[in-house]
Amino acid sequence: xxxxxxxxxxxxxxxxxxxxxxxxxxxxxxxxxxxxxxxxxxxxxxxxxxxxxxxxxxxxxxxxxxxxxxxxxxxxxxxxxxxxxxxxxxxxxxxxxxxxxxxxxxxxxx
Amino acid sequence: xxxxxxxxxxxxxxxxxxxxxxxxxxxxxxxxxxxxxxxxxxxxxxxxxxxxxxxxxxxxxxxxxxxxxxxxxxxxxxxxxxxxxxxxxxxxxxxxxxxxxxxxxxxxxxxxxx
Numbered sequence: 001x002x003x004x005x006x007x008x009x010x011x012x013x014x015x016x017x018x019x020x021x022x023x024x025x026x027x028x029x030x031x032x033x034x035x036x037x038x039x040x041x042x043x044x045x046x047x048x049x050x051x052x053x054x055x056x057x058x059x060x061x062x063x064x065x066x067x068x069x070x071x072x073x074x075x076x077x078x079x080x081x082x083x084x085x086x087x088x089x090x091x092x093x094x095x096x097x098x099x100x101x102x103x104x105x106x107x108x109x110x
Numbered sequence: 111x112x113x114x115x116x117x118x119x120x121x122x123x124x125x126x127x128x129x130x131x132x133x134x135x136x137x138x139x140x141x142x143x144x145x146x147x148x149x150x151x152x153x154x155x156x157x158x159x160x161x162x163x164x165x166x167x168x169x170x171x172x173x174x175x176x177x178x179x180x181x182x183x184x185x186x187x188x189x190x191x192x193x194x195x196x197x198x199x200x201x202x203x204x205x206x207x208x209x210x211x212x213x214x215x216x217x218x219x220x221x222x223x224x
Binding site (some may be wrong): 001002005008032034040041042043044046049061087091096097098099100101102103 | 113124143145150151152153154155158160166167168169200210211212213214215216217218
């Protein structure tokens with residue numbers, strides 16, 4: 001079952017902040033975040049591992065609540081380049097496959 | 111530079127025809143995945159492979175098949191194309207067995223079944 005992301009879509013002005021949530025019904029081993037520009041391939045942003053380790057983007061932060069099986073992506077002081085669709089990719093404990101969420105469309109206006 | 115390429119980028123086919131979408135990666139990754147992307151559903155896993163001769167069904171595998179005869183390629187076959195299979199298809203690869211590394215995606219194939 002796919003992780004559920006919220007909100008489905010959000011519109012921001014440059015400089016504003018946004019939070020994107022990802023919730024899974026399964027126990028998670030790690031959470032990955034990707035951003036996809038229109039007509040392009042998804043591009044890796046960051047990985048969050050059990051135990052709190054993070055790997056990835058310098059200007060975007062995220063959290064991973066293992067007990068609640070949730071992750072949140074924090075976009076601060078948004079830039080025009082942040083526009084796109086954001087996907088969380090989850091790896092469940094005991095499996096070796098990426099299951100992606102439903103996506104969140106984000107648009108940043110000047 | 112290592113890369114992952116999909117072909118064709120666009121394809122129109124008729125209902126009932128067999129179609130094969132190609133995916134080729136030069137990362138030397140053992141893990142390879144196929145997803146379809148539809149509005150409102152995000153990326154849904156079709157099939158995946160952990161290495162040569164290994165294939166596994168994903169969440170939406172009905173009507174699709176894959177084969178893995180070498181490390182570089184994982185072609186996706188639609189046995190008898192249906193209009194419900196109109197979608198954008200993405201191939202991805204990652205290192206094995208560590209899934210705590212990023213997945214690299216191809217540029218996608220837009221398939222239209224008429």
